Amino acid sequence: xxxxxxxxxxxxxxxxxxxxxxxxxxxxxxxxxxxxxxxxxxxxxxxxxxxxxxxxxxxxxxxxxxxxxxxxxxxxxxxxxxxxxxxxxxxxxxxxxxxxxxxxxxxxxxxxxxxxxxxxxxxxxxxxxxxxxxxxxxxxxxxxxxxxxxxxxxxxxxxxxxxxxxxxxxxxxxxxxxxxxxxxxxxxxxxxxxxxxxxxxxxxxxxxxxxxxxxxxxxxxxxxxxxxxxxxxxxxxxxxxxxxxxxxxxxxxxxxxxxxxxxxxxxxxxxxxxxxxxxxxxxxxxxxxxxxxxxxxxxxxxxxxxxxxxxxxxxxxxxxxxxxxxxxxxxxxxxxxxxxxxxxxxxxxxxxxxxxxxxxxxxx
Amino acid sequence: xxxxxxxxxxxxxxxxxxxxxxxxxxxxxxxxxxxxxxxxxxxxxxxxxxxxxxxxxxxxxxxxxxxxxxxxxxxxxxxxxxxxxxxxxxxxxxxxxxxxxxxxxxxxxxxxxxxxxxxxxxxxxxxxxxxxxxxxxxxxxxxxxxxxxxxxxxxxxxxxxxxxxxxxxxxxxxxxxxxxxxxxxxxxxxxxxxxxxxxxxxxxxxxxxxxxxxxxxxxxxxxxxxxxxxxxxxxxxxxxxxxxxxxxxxxxxxxxxxxxxxxxxxxxxxxxxxxxxxxxxxxxxxxxxxxxxxxxxxxxxxxxxxxxxxxxxxxxxxxxxxxxxxxxxxxxxxxxxxxxxxxxxxxxxxxxxxxxxxxxxxxxxxxxxxxxxxxxxxxxxxxxxxxxx
Numbered sequence: 001x002x003x004x005x006x007x008x009x010x011x012x013x014x015x016x017x018x019x020x021x022x023x024x025x026x027x028x029x030x031x032x033x034x035x036x037x038x039x040x041x042x043x044x045x046x047x048x049x050x051x052x053x054x055x056x057x058x059x060x061x062x063x064x065x066x067x068x069x070x071x072x073x074x075x076x077x078x079x080x081x082x083x084x085x086x087x088x089x090x091x092x093x094x095x096x097x098x099x100x101x102x103x104x105x106x107x108x109x110x111x112x113x114x115x116x117x118x119x120x121x122x123x124x125x126x127x128x129x130x131x132x133x134x135x136x137x138x139x140x141x142x143x144x145x146x147x148x149x150x151x152x153x154x155x156x157x158x159x160x161x162x163x164x165x166x167x168x169x170x171x172x173x174x175x176x177x178x179x180x181x182x183x184x185x186x187x188x189x190x191x192x193x194x195x196x197x198x199x200x201x202x203x204x205x206x207x208x209x210x211x212x213x214x215x216x217x218x219x220x221x222x223x224x225x226x227x228x229x230x231x232x233x234x235x236x237x238x239x240x241x242x243x244x245x246x247x248x249x250x251x252x253x254x255x256x257x258x259x260x261x262x263x264x265x266x267x268x269x270x271x272x273x274x275x276x277x278x279x280x281x282x283x284x285x286x287x288x289x290x291x292x293x294x295x296x297x298x299x300x301x302x303x304x305x306x307x308x309x310x311x312x313x314x315x316x317x318x319x320x321x322x323x324x325x326x327x328x329x330x331x332x333x334x335x336x337x338x339x340x341x342x343x344x345x346x347x348x349x350x351x352x353x354x355x356x357x358x359x360x361x362x363x364x
Numbered sequence: 365x366x367x368x369x370x371x372x373x374x375x376x377x378x379x380x381x382x383x384x385x386x387x388x389x390x391x392x393x394x395x396x397x398x399x400x401x402x403x404x405x406x407x408x409x410x411x412x413x414x415x416x417x418x419x420x421x422x423x424x425x426x427x428x429x430x431x432x433x434x435x436x437x438x439x440x441x442x443x444x445x446x447x448x449x450x451x452x453x454x455x456x457x458x459x460x461x462x463x464x465x466x467x468x469x470x471x472x473x474x475x476x477x478x479x480x481x482x483x484x485x486x487x488x489x490x491x492x493x494x495x496x497x498x499x500x501x502x503x504x505x506x507x508x509x510x511x512x513x514x515x516x517x518x519x520x521x522x523x524x525x526x527x528x529x530x531x532x533x534x535x536x537x538x539x540x541x542x543x544x545x546x547x548x549x550x551x552x553x554x555x556x557x558x559x560x561x562x563x564x565x566x567x568x569x570x571x572x573x574x575x576x577x578x579x580x581x582x583x584x585x586x587x588x589x590x591x592x593x594x595x596x597x598x599x600x601x602x603x604x605x606x607x608x609x610x611x612x613x614x615x616x617x618x619x620x621x622x623x624x625x626x627x628x629x630x631x632x633x634x635x636x637x638x639x640x641x642x643x644x645x646x647x648x649x650x651x652x653x654x655x656x657x658x659x660x661x662x663x664x665x666x667x668x669x670x671x672x673x674x675x676x677x678x679x680x681x682x683x684x685x686x687x688x689x690x691x692x693x694x695x696x697x698x699x700x701x702x703x704x705x706x707x708x709x710x711x712x713x714x715x716x717x718x719x720x721x722x723x724x725x726x727x728x729x730x731x732x733x734x735x736x737x738x739x740x741x742x743x744x745x746x747x748x749x750x751x752x753x
C-alpha cells in the first residue's frame with residue numbers, strides 16, 4: 001500500500017476516530033487504527049467492539065492495500081507534522097514508512113487480518129437531521145447520563161423516534177433531562193439506549209451545517225455523515241418509564257433570568273457542603289432567596305426579585321444539577337415549575353419547551 | 365524522624381485458648397474451633413496440640429477431622445471472644461493512645477515516646493504481656509520494631525508467648541534470612557516468579573538491583589524492594605473506621621440451585637445493610653464472592669451510588685451473580701460492601717419512590733431488631749424454611 005495525502009485532512013480524520021480506542025484493550029489489535037485504501041480515498045477505522053467509527057479521507061492511491069497502526073502513536077506523529085503532503089508506504093513485515101516535509105518515520109504495523117470490521121447494519125430507513133439540532137439535543141441531555149455502573153440502562157441516552165417527533169432522554173435517578181423535536185418526516189417508531197461513549201463521540205464528530213442520518217436497528221445505533229459512519233451497540237435493558245416522572249400541571253410557575261440565576265447559584269453554592277452542593281430556594285412574594293450553609297464553612301444567601309405572588313415555599317436542590325441543566329439553554333429566560341419540598345422541580349427553556357430537566361429535591 | 369517503637373500484639377491460638385481456659389478438661393488436648401467435624405466450615409483456630417497434627421487456620425473442617433480425628437471440635441462463640449478481646453484492648457489502651465486493633469485478637473500499639481511512663485519499649489511490651497496474662501490467663505506473642513510491617517513479622521516468629529525485637533538499624537539484617545513468602549504481596553505466583561530469578565530469601569532480594577525488579581515487576585517490584593529492607597512508614601491508626609462490611613456463608617452441601625443462592629444473598633444483603641445503618645455509613649462498592657466445590661474462588665464488584673438499602677445491595681449483588689456462569693456447584697457465597705462514606709446525602713430519588721418508604725421501614729425494623737433480635741422482622745421472601753439443595 002502506498003498513498004499520498006494532505007496532513008491536515010489526515011489529522012482531522014484521525015481525530016474523529018482515535019478516541020474510540022480505549023487505553024486498555026482486551027485484544028492488542030484494538031489499540032490500532034485500520035487504514036485501507038478505497039478508490040481515491042483512504043478509510044480510517046477504530047473500534048472497541050462496542051462503538052466503532054470509520055472516516056474517509058481523500059488520498060492519491062499509488063498502490064492499494066491496508067494496514068493497522070497504533071492509534072495513539074499515529075495521532076501523536078501526525079499532530080506534530082508540518083502542514084504539507086504526506087506519503088505513507090507499507091513495506092515488508094508490516095513496516096510503515098511515513099514521510100512529510102523533511103521528516104520520516106518507520107512504524108511497526110500489524111497485519112489487518114484480525115481487525116474487527118466496523119460494519120453498520122443496513123437499516124430499513126434512515127432519519128435525516130440537521131447536525132446542529134442533534135448536537136443541541138445531546139448537549140441538553142447528555143449531562144444527566146448516569147455513571148453508576150450498577151444501572152446499565154441509565155449509562156446511555158435513550159433515543160425515541162416516533163412519527164413526527166424525536167426525543168432524547170437521559171437520567172441518573174436523581175434528575176432527568178429530555179429534549180423533544182418535531183420531525184418533518186414520518187419515521188419510527190423505534191427506540192434504543194445509546195452508550196455514553198458513543199454520545200460523546202457523536203458530539204465531537206458533529207460539525208456545523210451538515211446533515212446527518214441516523215438509524216436504530218435491533219441492537220445497533222448508526223450515524224452517518226458524508227465521509228463518516230459510526231456504529232454503537234445499544235445498551236440492553238429497560239429504560240425507566242420517563243414519561244411517568246415528568247410532572248404535569250405543577251401549580252407554581254416562575255420566569256427567571258437565566259444569567260442571573262446561574263450567577264446567584266454559583267455565588268451561593270461556594271458555601272454549600274462539598275458532596276452534593278445543596279442550595280435552598282425560598283420563594284415568597286416577589287422574592288426568590290437562594291441560601292447555602294455548611295457547619296464548617298459558614299453560610300451565604302442572595303435574593304432575586306421575581307414575579308411571584310404565591311405562598312412561601314422552600315425547596316433544596318443539588319446546585320450542580322441546576323447549573324448543568326441551565327448551562328446548555330441558550331435563552332435569557334427560563335421557567336421553573338415546582339410544587340413542594342418533596343416533589344420534583346422542572347427547569348425549562350422559556351422559548352423552546354422541547355428542552356426540560358426534571359430535578360428531584362434534597363431533603364432539608 | 366527518630367525511630368518509632370511499634371509493637372504488634374497477637375494472641376496465641378486465641379479462640380482455642382479461650383475455650384481451653386474456660387473448660388479445664390480441654391487443656392493439653394487438641395482443640396479445633398470452627399464448626400462441627402462433619403460440617404463444612406473452615407478452621408478458625410487450632411490449639412497448639414492440634415497444630416502438631418498439621419491442623420491450620422482456614423483449612424476445611426473435613427480435612428482437619430481427617431488429620432486429627434480425636435480432636436475436640438467446637439463452634440465459634442464470637443460473643444465470648446469479643447468480650448475477652450475488649451478486656452485485652454483496654455489493657456493496650458493503658459499503654460498508648462495509639463492502639464490499632466486489626467482483628468479480635470491482634471493489634472498494633474505505638475510506644476514511641478512512652479519511656480518516661482513505662483521504661484524502654486521492650487519493658488513496656490513485657491508489661492503488656494504480663495498484664496494480659498494476669499487479666500485473662502491467656503498468652504500473647506509480641507514483636508517490637510520500628511514499623512508495623514516488621515513488628516507483625518516479628519510477633520509471628522516465636523509463638524507462643526514470644527517476644528522478638530527488631531532494633532532500629534537492624535531491619536535488613538533481621539529480614540535477610542527469612543523466606544520471601546513473609547513479604548506482603550508475595551503469594552504463590554510471585555514466589556514462583558522470584559524463585560525463577562534465584563530468589564528464595566529476603567536477603568537475596570535485598571541484593572537484587574532495584575532496577576531489575578522494576579523492569580520485571582513494575583511498580584510492584586519497587587514496593588518489594590522497599591519491603592525487603594523493612595521500609596514502612598504507615599502510622600498506627602487508632603479507631604480506624606471499618607473499611608468494609610460483609611457476610612458470607614459456607615453451605616452444608618454445595619448448592620446448585622440459583623433460587624437458593626439468591627435467597628441467601630438476599631438475607632446477607634439485609635444483614636450487611638443493617639450493619640451499614642448501625643454505623644451510619646453508605647457503601648458505593650459491592651463485591652460478590654463465590655467459592656466453587658473445587659475451592660476455586662472468584663470475586664466480582666460494582667461501584668455505584670452509595671447505598672445502605674438492603675434491597676439495593678441485593679439487586680447489585682444479584683446482577684453480579686446473574687452474570688456468572690455457574691458450571692460448578694457453589695460451596696460458599698458472600699457479599700461485602702466497601703468504599704464507605706457518609707450516609708444520608710439527602711438527595712431524594714426520582715425513579716424509585718419506594719426507596720423513601722424502604723428507608724422509613726428500615727428505621728422501624730432496625731429499632732425492633734435492637735429490642736427483640738435480628739430475626740423479628742424479615743422480608744417475606746426469607747420466611748420459607750431453608751431448603752435443602
